[in-house]
Amino acid sequence: DTGSAAAVPINEVDIAYVTPVTVGTPPQTLMLDLDTGSSDLWVFSSLTPSSQVRGQEIYSPAKSSTSKLLSGHTWSIRYGDGSGSRGTVYTDNFTIGGLEVESQAVQTAQEVSSSFTQEQSLDGLVGLGFSTLNTVRPSSQLTFFDNARPKLDEEVFTADLKYHATGSYDFGFIDRAKYTGNITYTPVQQSPGYWTHSLSGYAVGSGAFQSTQIQGISDTGTTLLYLPTAIVTAYYRQVQGAQNSQYYGGYVFPCSSTLPTFTFGIEGARFTIPASYINYTRISPTSSTCYGGLQSSSGLGINIFGDVALKAAFVVFSGTNPPRIGFGTK
């Protein structure tokens, strides 16, 4: 089997992407954020206090003839930005892009943090990290990809995220129409559960490529690209008026500045992020100061190849044994 679904940016700066999914019988449609940096599938639900729901679609297990309570099981998760949620668990039919998993663990939120309440076009997350990261207790649950795997034509899913446009996630096949040339693969270290791999180096604008291994995680749920401080300062040294602002918590610059491109390597292949992707957003609607899409990872303890980098390529997440990740030019 295969599946294919849209990845729709939730605002005008691509802060996150949501994908239509269906849960239960008859199908209830929700828009979920597919996140390769976590492994919980959770949804706003009929169990979420109405004071915490602001425009989101909810899953009501009571309205589904195929829902089953996973008795005694709970979950609680915290994301990199400090947001979080927690609740109980049902199993139910779950589909993405026509690909169905009969008994998917669907984690129903009983509490969500304020930043989820405020994000009214996001109804929950689908974790596509390794199932070892799942937070359901006493027994952890499998991701949609792990459940779907036995029925997939090929043990892969792909991400084709786009700049200020709708892209796609495919399951079980690699769509040759979505990239040119060949996919370049590199090994993934699946512990502790992220899609962890290395870049083979980088270049700032037309500068020489610096060959250096940079280990990090490819994380579709993270908006920006976070790299070591030395690389980030080398980049913004090329930007007139750029500064690392304590106040704004990162590199900002005059919106009128000319930004260089940023190139990263996967093995011998090279992928160039256009300057426009790195001119991420105005710090406020009327400001002439802009916030960068490339920021330092020094406070995170890990480098994160988020959407600013991933949307510059066609990315294959391969669940083969051993797992690997592939990048294609598009």
Ligand SMILES: O[C@H]1CN[C@@H](c2nc(-c3ccc(C(F)(F)F)cc3)no2)C1
């Ligand atoms: O934890 C890491 C795993 N992947 C990264 C991730 N972060 C979120 C997220 C989504 C939406 C929101 C909110 F809607 F604004 F609240 C917040 C965080 N989803 O994946 C970070």
